[in-house]
Amino acid sequence: MAQSSVKKEYLFKILVIGELGAGKTSIIKRYVHQYFSQHYRATIGVDFALKIINWDENTVIRVQLWDIAGQERFGNMTRVYYKEAVGCILVFDVTRPASFEAVQKWKLDLDTKVQLPNGSRIPCVLLGNKCDQAREGFFLTHEQMDAYCKEKGFIGWFETSAKDNIHIDESATFLLGKVLENAMNDTTLTEVDGDRIAIDPTTDYDTDKGGCKC
Ligand code: GTP
Ligand code: MG
Numbered sequence: 001m002a003q004s005s006v007k008k009e010y011l012f013k014i015l016v017i018g019e020l021g022a023g024k025t026s027i028i029k030r031y032v033h034q035y036f037s038q039h040y041r042a043t044i045g046v047d048f049a050l051k052i053i054n055w056d057e058n059t060v061i062r063v064q065l066w067d068i069a070g071q072e073r074f075g076n077m078t079r080v081y082y083k084e085a086v087g088c089i090l091v092f093d094v095t096r097p098a099s100f101e102a103v104q105k106w107k108l109d110l111d112t113k114v115q116l117p118n119g120s121r122i123p124c125v126l127l128g129n130k131c132d133q134a135r136e137g138f139f140l141t142h143e144q145m146d147a148y149c150k151e152k153g154f155i156g157w158f159e160t161s162a163k164d165n166i167h168i169d170e171s172a173t174f175l176l177g178k179v180l181e182n183a184m185n186d187t188t189l190t191e192v193d194g195d196r197i198a199i200d201p202t203t204d205y206d207t208d209k210g211g212c213k214c
Contacts (some may be wrong), residue, residue, distance in 0.1 A: 089175060
C-alpha cells in the first residue's frame with residue numbers, strides 16, 4: 001500500500017531558558033544556522049527560530065525554538081511564553097556558578113507554569129554551556145550531575161559549547177526523541193490535511209515564520 005510513503009509532520013514548540021548570558025541565543029544560532037559570534041547582544045523578551053528536521057524517512061519535525069531572554073525570569077511574561085510548549089532546553093554557563101544556582105529557579109518556574117495535556121511535566125534537558133572555557137567554581141562530577149538531574153526532574157544533561165559546536169546537535173536530538181515519543185503516545189493530537197500533525201489544531205501559527213496555519 002502507498003501508506004508507508006505518507007510523511008508525518010510535527011510542529012514542536014521548544015523553549016530555551018536560563019540565566020542572562022548563558023548562551024541560549026548562541027546555541028540556537030549554532031543549531032539552526034551553524035554560526036557563532038563572540039559578540040553579546042542581550043535578547044529582549046523573546047526571539048524565534050525554526051529548524052526543519054527530516055527525522056526519518058516517514059517523519060518531518062518542525063522545531064519552533066522560543067529563545068526567552070534571561071532577564072525574563074524577573075518579569076511576568078514567562079507564563080505567556082511557555083504556553084503549549086512540549087519541550088525545554090535549560091542552559092547554564094559552566095564558567096559562572098551563579099547561573100547554575102539559578103537553574104532550579106528556572107525549572108520551578110517552568111514546571112509550575114506549563115504541563116503537557118496529560119498533566120505531566122514537559123521534558124527538559126539541562127545544558128552546561130561554554131565547556132570550551134575553564135570552569136570557575138563549577139566542579140560537579142558526572143555522578144553528581146546525574147543525581148541532580150534525577151532529583152530536579154531533567155531528562156538528562158550535556159556539556160555543550162556553542163563556540164566549538166560540542167553536543168549541540170546531540171542534546172537537541174536527545175530532547176526531540178523524548179518529545180516525539182510523548183507526541184506519538186498523545187491521543188489529543190489531531191491529524192491535519194491527512195498527513196500533518198499539530199499539537200493543538202486551534203493554534204494559529206504565523207505562516208511567514210514557517211509554522212502551519214491550522
Ligand atoms: P540573554 O539573551 O541575555 O538571556 O543571553 P543568552 O543566554 O542568549 O547568551 P548569548 O547567546 O547572547 O551569549 C552570551 C555571550 O556568551 C556571548 O558573548 C557569546 O559569544 C558567549 N558564548 C555563548 N556560548 C558560548 C560558548 O559555548 N563558548 C564561549 N566561549 N562563549 C560563548
Ligand atoms: Mg539571548
